[in-house]
Amino acid sequence: MSPKINKLFLVLLVVLLSGCADSRTLERMGLITTRGYDLTEDKQILVTMVLLQIDPEAKEQTIALSATADTSKGARSKADLKSPKKLQSGQLRVALFSEEVVRAGLINLTDTLSRDPAISDLIYLGVVEGSVHELLTQKTEGISDTSQFIYKELEQNIKGEKIPSSTMQEVMHDFYAPGVDPVMPTLKGGNGEITITGMALIKEDKMVGKINTQEAFYLKLINDRFEAGSIELSIDKSEFDIPDSEETPEKLTVVIDTITSYGDIDLINKNNLQFELKVKLKTRLLEINQAYDLKSPAKLEKLETKLCEKITSDLEALIEKARQTGADPFGFGEIYRKSVRGSNLTSAKWHKMYPESKVNVKVDLEILRTGVVE
Template identity: 35%
Template sequence: MKIKNFIIVLICIIILTGCAESRILERISITTLLGYDLEEENKVTTTVTVRQVSPDDKSSVETQTNTEDTSFGTRIKVDLQTAKKVMAGQLRVILVGNELAKSGIEQPLQRNMMNSEISNSIYFAIADGTAKEIIEGEYEHITDIGQHVYNLIHHNVESQHSVSPTLHEIVRNDYSPFRDNAIPIIKKNDQVISIKGLALFQKSKMVGELSSTDTFYVIMLRDKFESGALELTLPGNTLSSTQDKDNKLEVGINSIRSNRSLKLVDASTIEFDINVEIKCRLVELHSNENTGEPEVTKKLEKAIAAEIEKELARVIKITQEKNSDIFGFGDVYHASVRHSGLTEEKWYEMYPNAKMNPKVKVEILRNGIFE
């Protein structure tokens, strides 16, 4: 009986092995970065980086570009120009040009979401200009632009300098009726590739931008900080009334840990309380004041809280002007008001006029180099 069972298992393994698609590395081309741009007459240009691996273990990176009516059509053209089968299993980043983002990202989202080769954990980003310009650029110190852009985004997400833009998260927010996307913008400046800021979306269309500095406040409102850092400019008379208010007091804090809560306090006027608690370390202060004194620390905590409140209100106001609810206030309203009958269209009418009350509490735990 044991021999019979062994033979059955062996036959199953042989059958399954025969059904599996053979993907010998030397016989395929590996895509690491995929870019989409909008052309005239609503055609789509697709630019891909393709890594070729030779039998002697040497590899080279080349780019392929084609323009068709759909992104699927350009994929076929790329296959026709490549001697090896193009595989997307190692795709790291999807980069969408600025004009296509303004027109709508439904097509690249749908195309890649339905591709079983592609992982939902790949990054989705917006190009400042065209994706083609970034992908086909000549870089002295970058050998694989796809891997470089991936590392750039991944490092900044891990460091909490940028929001996480995985394909899974972008698609989830795109399908949510009460939450919009904020997606990193990738910029090319000569030989340097950097994250410029965030693209604001109203459903699938890009409607505005936030700077890289504003990203800090977006993360603070959308999630929480584990170890953030921030530079602030406070009024000159923060620590001493004898100082001129118009002068500036530069402050640096790090090891920022934060928690936030969003609460609907008035459904009729659509008013939210936003409470943020911050614990941090003071690492730089352009002042001769003794930061070991409790009174000095309290003044700094109050001033830092007031400045962050002001910046949070400013960033929220920008999203209201662009009618892009990247923070999910609509989700909070929908969950708080029973039988509200809230629809996507109604929320877009309500959000720009909603009243927001950010309240920040700051606690300086250690004074860093001043202790």
């Protein structure tokens, strides 16, 4: 045989002997879109999997399978016994954990999710108040596909800058990075609704506290740059010369829309662990609930000052609350590690230092436009 034929023969041999790759044809796969983890009484994990139902004749768009096992993968192979299609996690969008699970520590579960190459790093993680299994299996009128509903709800609010983003990539990063703790949104079902109630504060991998959505907004204000979020603020109206009457509300409430925001943390004293948090906000006033003369610059300035004070005190309260729980979602530890040379900060070390830290909050708020108000 000539060398050319030899080469061809070799290629043919490689092709024929290797055979086809292991195929995963779409319609034969059970595509898991949401996974939920609960803790059973005997400390096992109850895994609920919502599958996308690919059958034009089926009434329901999804099927929920659940299985109890010691590990997440074990539960999947148990659930395989209940499914006509091979269960696959490649289309996973949301992983939900019950509060119980997160309070016990969730790193083993998220770790197996992040190891699986088929699972995207951009899936959303969430904490459910109550039972995840109930939430995912509940039949609600008007919600045809609970898992999609939750996914869209989380996505919409994260993109709309209502709550901080909590993709698996971010949670895992915050977990492994010393000096910052992850946060995850909390969800609550019932009354035909699924509501985002706030954020879970997590220390190491255990949930230690909760903040509400207003505080979640402030958390985002510190950590990220804003472009679209808006917030409602209520301030005491006694200092404004607004005529008091029975009909008008007791508090002056304004809705401001952030045009840009900028948060900056500096370590100003490394021995006393004193940080300075500067927040700059450029906003637009969207709505005000009482008659207030916005045309007068002096009055507008007064409003600005009052709003500043309000935000400052809110931020201080949030930081204090987080410090009480021991979780540091703001990343003060990272600033410390960055600013102090050779600090060799570890997560454990920082969690010991964190309760002693002090934060000075400085807010600079500017109302650029009020034109939207009548």
